[in-house]
Amino acid sequence: MDAKIALDPSIGSEQKRDLNNIKLHMLMKYSLMTLKLVINVFSLAYMIGMFFLVYCQIFTPHQHELDEAMFDDYFLHKNRFEWRSNPD
Numbered sequence: 001m002d003a004k005i006a007l008d009p010s011i012g013s014e015q016k017r018d019l020n021n022i023k024l025h026m027l028m029k030y031s032l033m034t035l036k037l038v039i040n041v042f043s044l045a046y047m048i049g050m051f052f053l054v055y056c057q058i059f060t061p062h063q064h065e066l067d068e069a070m071f072d073d074y075f076l077h078k079n080r081f082e083w084r085s086n087p088d
Contacts, residue, residue: 004019005012011019
């Protein structure tokens with residue numbers, strides 16, 4: 001920058017032009033910070049979702065462990081479709 005000022009002394013007192021591209025630097029800095037924030041938010045949401053799925057797999061009883069009457073009461077649509085296909 002000093003070499004440019006030596007060649008043209010009016011550049012030294014220039015206040016209107018962006019001679020060191022600070023706008024570009026600020027735009028890049030805040031764009032990268034925003035991208036980092038978005039990636040961190042998605043990663044955190046993914047990890048919470050995976051922990052929730054593991055929690056559900058651990059604490060949800062499996063289908064074969066359920067009492068048949070409770071299963072039929074809980075999932076009423078299962079019997080409705082079987083009844084239409086098999087009128088016995």
